[in-house]
Amino acid sequence: MSGSYGSEGIMKIIEHQENGINYYTLVNNHHMSVTIMDWGATVTAIKTHDKDGNFANIVLGFDDGADYITYQSFFGATIARVAGIIKNARWRQYDLTQNAGENHLNGGNMPQISFEPWFLERKLHTSDQVGLVMQYITLDGENGYPGTMTITANFVLDNDGKFTISYTGKSDKTTLFNPSNHTYFNLSGDAERLIDHHVLKINADEYAALNKHGIPLVSCHGSPTPHLIFVTQSRLDPRLLTSRAGSITASS
Structure with a gap:
């Protein structure tokens, strides 16, 4: 699919539901779009033009949204409380869940919030930005972490083609917080190409x-x-x- 980056549109947020999952597509005035689903606060598509005007999805993901639930891949997902591996699944005096051998991976799996529905707290819509604010509450003791924490994920697309993801966490106890997003890019728009x-x-x-x-x-x-x-x-x-x-x- 191809198109002209110069053609003007209207900034908007498109919503639809499929198999119980809510999808939100942020669209800027140049027709660049980012699709996020509430399952895992996951980025499922980023569609944009390249320097030659070719229009394509440049991130890795499943065509069928149900596959995100079936295969529990981290494609595009929000990772929290802590992204990556914690050696021996232990922090201070806290024993965390061991879900990578004897270690702790991507916040644990009891539950794994990358594979849980998030709450849409609000939508953002200004003259030059569209976005979403999603939240998830993880309880004291889940996966071994102290403190009940409210995690907020902000997804913002502007008219310059800049897409920003930011995270905040608020806990009632001292705890760890080092989130990330697991989007994989292939800027060719062809997932089969190296x-x-x-x-x-x-x-x-x-x-x-x-x-x-x-x-x-x-x-x-x-x-x-x-x-x-x-x-x-x-x-x-x-x-x-x-x-x-x-x-x-x-x-x-």
């Missing part, structure tokens, strides 16, 4: 190697293996697409 032609830049002056369990080691200054350096714009090396060996995480 991303080795993509150019990447990471604004970070430190890196941390991961061990075989995906747990970050001590942060390091300097440069990692050459094919993992992205402090300036660099094309993705094919070696990154065939092996997890030498994977790094970035910290700023």
Whole structure:
């Protein structure tokens, strides 16, 4: 599908329901759109034009929304309370749920809030922005975390084509909070095409190697293996697409 980025439209939020899941599509004046469902506060599609005017969905996801429930993939999902792995599933004196061997992954699975319905708190609609505010309440002791916490996810699309996700958490006890979103991009718009032609830049002056369990080691200054350096714009090396060996995480 193709179209002209210059053609003007009207900013709007389109809603529909399918198999008990609510979908909200944010559309800006240039017809760029972002679709979010309340199941896991998940981004299911980002449709936009490329530099040549071609229009496509540039994120990975399922065509059938029911598959998000069946397969419980993290595609596009909100991850909380803590994204990533907590070694030995233990924080201070708290034992967290072990859902990755002896470790704790992506906030645990009792419940896993990436696979739970979120509440639409309100919609945002101004002259140059459309957005959603979604909330989820996780109770004291769930997955081993202290404190009842209200997690708020903000999704905002503006007329410049900028899509922003931000999270806040409010707890009645001292606790951990390090959320993330698990959207995977393929800017070609073709999920069958490799991303080795993509150019990447990471604004970070430190890196941390991961061990075989995906747990970050001590942060390091300097440069990692050459094919993992992205402090300036660099094309993705094919070696990154065939092996997890030498994977790094970035910290700023």
